[in-house]
């Protein structure tokens with residue numbers, strides 16, 4: 001039996017940390033779909049293709065091969081044979097990703113890979129359109145959110161701990177702009193699936209959210 005748990009929500013809601021923990025606890029594979037879109041955006045940036053050059057972006061889809069591998073349980077994104085995990089986490093790539101992932105050709109390519117993965121093995125998959133578009137029959141669907149202020153504060157703490165200088169107000173502005181772009185795009189926008197459970201993590205610890213989602217899974221499976 002293959003199970004799937006879909007976790008969608010806005011930027012910085014803690015989806016990946018939480019999805020990773022749930023996957024570990026249940027023995028499922030964690031699939032970070034944002035990382036796949038980030039790899040495509042990195043390819044575009046390296047090839048000087050701008051976010052508004054939609055014909056070039058569609059063309060680039062024929063040249064881009066994205067796959068994933070796991071090393072010590074950590075997802076690695078492979079872009080045309082190169083492990084790009086170390087290059088895709090910047091705010092700059094995040095903003096470009098939000099713009100380039102509006103492109104339907106980009107999305108179709110990534111969705112195919114995501115569905116293939118979920119058909120073979122039990123997954124906890126996080127993203128923006130997993131419950132609404134990629135895995136409409138997922139066993140559990142969660143829409144994970146938190147206030148933009150809290151999400152910016154968490155990102156600030158994370159970046160500062162890594163020694164990256166940043167401004168919390170700027171982070172919040174970027175988060176709001178990225179969410180707006182993701183929510184208003186034409187194809188497969190970010191929204192809560194009708195059958196998804198809304199979890200607001202603003203005042204919850206990571207473990208409380210993990211326990212809550214595992215409880216929902218146990219009730220349903």
Ligand code: C5P
Pocket residue numbers: 011012033034035037038094097098099101126127128129130178182
């Ligand atoms: O989750 P993460 O911040 O890595 O996602 C980066 C961007 O990738 C999002 O802002 C969104 O534009 C895009 N994305 C998407 N669909 C997904 C996952 C991510 O459009 N399933």
